[in-house]
Amino acid sequence: MDLTEHTMISWDGAELFYRAWIPPKAKGKALLLFHRGHEHSGRWKETVDLLGLEDVSVFAWDARGHGRSSGKRGAAGNFADVVKDVDAFVRHISERYSVALGNTIMLAHSLGAISLLAWVHDYAPPIRAMILATAALRVRLYVPFAIPILRLKQKLIGAGYVTSYVKAKMLTHDPAQAVQYDADALIFRQIAVNVLLDLHDTARRLLADAGAIHTPTLMLGAGKDWVVSLGAQRQFFDKLSSSVKQMIVSPNAYHAIFQEKDRRAIVRQVRDFIIERFAQPLVTPSFLYADQIGYTRDEYERLSRPGGVKFAVARAGLKAAGRLSNGVDLGWRNGFDSGLSLDYVYKNQPHGTTSVGRLIDKSYLNSIGWRGIRQRRTHLEKSLKNAIERTHRNGRPVRILDIAAGPGRYVLETLRMCLEIPVSAILRDYKQENIDAARALAQEFGLDNVKVQRGDAFDRGSLASIEPRATIGIVSGLYELFSSNDAVLNSLGGLADAIEPGGYLIYTNQPWHPQMEFIARVLRNREGRPWIMRRRTTAEMDQLVRASGFEKIDMEVDQWGMFTVSIARRVLSLNNHAC
Known part of the structure; x- marks a missing residue:
């Protein structure tokens, strides 16, 4: 397949670079590739060659701030911006190359797997399948209390960067691939602190709510991964609601499995999954009766049962806070879901009895739920x-x-x-x-x-x-x-x-x-x-x-x-x- 290079304009005007491999016998099917953190689409070239998909077009992007895409290196406004880029990229490929979402499979590696997963979870696209390679559902941060320290640093000092501790020899057993990694000028070995923290929070959310995902999935893990937790990947796999799911662990592999010594065997497993998924008819489960049976119904039933003592204590404390905080008082009098409570949240102006009451009200209005509202x-x-x-x-x-x-x-x-x-x-x-x-x-x-x-x-x-x-x-x-x-x-x-x-x-x-x-x-x-x-x-x-x-x-x-x-x-x- 011939390689061509392109650019597209994302949702906020950012220019994203991508590579395309379109075979002569392309039949309206596509494989989209999302690279690891720090890297770029050029790193997929050998994988594409090894896949040898004769009737599937392949597209690989450079995420914003990476490779040849625009944006400050290793940075984004927040991780959600990258997820919106995923949506824009998929829409672009679908519209420009006339590929239906139902004929699209996604392959994402490490951090790229989290941006893809967030898109699949939040947007629920009817894609054919997804392949998650050494997904960064829990990054191994070897510094004690790294996340709280970074949050404090960001609050007190502002935006900054973290330099990756990972050496090439920790990514692959292949010396030639390690040399290529070290010599690649497009690899940026830092990541913005806000993106790393957002990645952490997003991965925790996805791990907690994996049951909401029904997309056919292949997960690839590395038994000797120094970068991300294999246990978190297993936990995610177990929670997935997908009727078609498979997890393969390469016991001796390091994190960069597509640059490992046994990468041909790994790519062959990916190829087999892709061919099988395209050979099977696309089946979309119905959720019209999800109120009667299923994942969220089970959660609803659990929440309908009485809670423990700690919630009774929290309720008593919040009732006491209502004597000082206008917002909390309004919630108790009219319902926290009432239109009047919502209007108070929209105004976002703390009021209360005494300065303590105003402080309580400010904290109440700043809760994550009301910020989301x-x-x-x-x-x-x-x-x-x-x-x-x-x-x-x-x-x-x-x-x-x-x-x-x-x-x-x-x-x-x-x-x-x-x-x-x-x-x-x-x-x-x-x-x-x-x-x-x-x-x-x-x-x-x-x-x-x-x-x-x-x-x-x-x-x-x-x-x-x-x-x-x-x-x-x-x-x-x-x-x-x-x-x-x-x-x-x-x-x-x-x-x-x-x-x-x-x-x-x-x-x-x-x-x-x-x-x-x-x-x-x-x-x-x-x-x-x-x-x-x-x-x-x-x-x-x-x-x-x-x-x-x-x-x-x-x-x-x-x-x-x-x-x-x-x-x-x-x-x-x-x-x-x-x-």
Whole structure:
């Protein structure tokens, strides 16, 4: 296969370099390669030659800040930026070379495996399979307390770098390959501290939530790996929900298994897996009944059982904090999931009785869940603004319907930014306090093009009767509060009735949260009961949306992988079917 070199523009304008090996007999199938940390796409050349795939196009990128791609060497704004690059790269390859995701297999090595895994977990792409080689699910940091020290250093001193301690002779037993590694001018042996810390946190999240992944998987481990933990890889493999999964450990190999002495045998195993996966039909499991059986249902059942003494102590402490902190008090009075609590979080202005109360309130507002909620709001405003501009640009009237608006702050503030575009909006909610708050805010903003009314987001008939039909529908932060998929499908069906064909649906989801148990055991919801949530994986939520007559076209996710904001288009005919 001839090697060609290309560049593409990623989501933020960064220029990414990639290499392509396209055989004469290419048949719309692709293998995408993601290199180790510090390295670049050129390191894959021998592997591609050994694979000898006659009908599969192969593409290998240089991650941002690596090889010939743009960006500060070894750095990124955060690890989530790299994950977004993965999504942009895959979209580019799919669109430019006409390769469906279902005909795409991913092969990722070490740190590259974590960026790929985060993409698979958070975005739930319907790819054919993935191959994870010596995945950096737990990096071996031999300095005691390395992670806490680096966090403190970053907080006190700011951004910096860590130089890799790994010598070439610790990566491979092959002396010639070690010499090549040391002589490669494109290998950058440092990594930015923030990227290393984000890698650590992301890997921990993925290890904890491996059960959310169903993609057919081959894992390759090295028995004498000085760089990453083989035990963490085994733990991840055991938790995977994939019906097709295989783990092969090369007992005497070092970390860089594609540059090891026995690399031909390792590549042969990769080749066999690729050929087998492409030979088998693509089967996508249905998650429409995940509320009744499966991974997140089991978690929900566990959280529904009584907690221990430590949670009772935490609840008592938080009730005491409510006497001083306005935000905590509001949560206890109205529910921590209420629209009023959410609006308080959006404002992000600490208030309390005495300076101690304000300090408690600041800590409360700065919890990771509320930071994620505020990032979700940013993504909502961005998605709504884009949908408004796109609808207007297409010559269609902009009519917005939010079926569970709460106080409606993010919608109303977005409308204030789009005053040059004629827009009308209907904001609905079932609680009078939210209706009153939304009306007051619309009046404060001087928006006379907004109607606020009482409505049940799960009443399909009521939604279907709304005239004129919306061109942009919104459901934000609602379905995360209800376990039943039947209820969600009923609501989505109402939205499908209420939105014109070709119109847009903006919807949110919560595929992950690190404080699920604390929330369930300690906090109370708007009805005064324990706030127990059943997470929906991205794959499950997207299938519910698709089964209701929408086609997903884009998604945003925060850097912690907690909250997603997606845009889907209402298809011309409603086709209720499982994906």
